Amino acid sequence: MPTNTKWWNGGRSPFNISYGKVMMWYFLMSDAFTFGAFLISYGTIRFSVNHWADPNHVFNAFPFAGHANLPLVFVSLMTFILIFSSVTMVLAVHEGHKMNRKGVEKYMILTILGGLAFLGCQAWEWTHMITGDHAVLVNGQIEHWGTTVTRNPWGVEVMHNGAMVATPGPIAFGGYFFGITGFHGFHVFSGVIINVTMLIKTRLGHFDQRGHYEMIEKAGLYWHFVDLVWVFVFLCFYLV
């Protein structure tokens, strides 16, 4: 397009983008602030206490691996699942530009499968944490706790009867972990619902009748945003 285009003289979109896509971008921006507020609040509390749970000890399990110590492995798998489903989503958008219905269908199915795989991983991880069985010294007695929004068995370790045992940690840990990963997981879930809706509409030929696949682009923006948020959740909860 010419470089001296007068974007604000009327008669055209000053952002050269359709109304629906602009509004999706603004929604995602507000959603970014919501997630940002959650993550920064978590960071504030974490900075304000002397001891915080070490993610390498909390998140070290893998399905069917028993009690093997595998820090970061399972969450890396979840990260790669989400990156890959982002790739299949952008490929679906690409096929949409080419008006290739079969291609859009194929990549939307792969994207939905990726989303479901991620949700399955998260369900396993939550179950593993909630039903965990960690020795904690509470009022001089050893109790066995899982990690919930009211119980944090990952506090400071103290000497008790000649062995090191953890004490209860700040309950904010479980609240932030389940709150933020849950809010993200809910976004993944709604993203899967949106993608299934788009797949059905593609199969019914709605976008061919309309003459463009812009709805796939909007669903794609949402789905990539979910991946984007996970990148930061991965950083804040698992890596640092």
Add this chain to the structure above:
Amino acid sequence: MSSQVSSPEITHAQEHASGTSRIWKTFWVLSFLTVIELSLGYFLYFYHGDLTYGFILGTKLLIAALTIAKAYYIVSIFMHLGDEIRNMIMTIIVPLMLFIWFITAFLWDGNSWKTLRNTDAGSRPAQTEQSHTPVIDKDVKK
């Protein structure tokens, strides 16, 4: 190309006709950055006992910088924001600049609370080794 949304208000740029090589290249970049992040994470896991506080903090900041790089690739390539016109890019990026202040101020505040608590609001020096060993009086009576 038939990809045009039928509206005279929008001019579609040419990049939509390009192939998928850019998408796959981005995929490999994202995977590579993630592997580097994980390597640094494992480095901290295996060696954190031997490292100074400043070095650990620096490594964590490096991991955060790599995360920002990943975010750039996702937003610019996958979400095609890099292909939009400058007006559109700025209307998204400029408001997000608030995060710079937001993160700095709140983490500073969190650290300040810790200092106030550890020094009883400045009335005593902070202990170098934080003592958080709870008093376990029920142990004594055994």
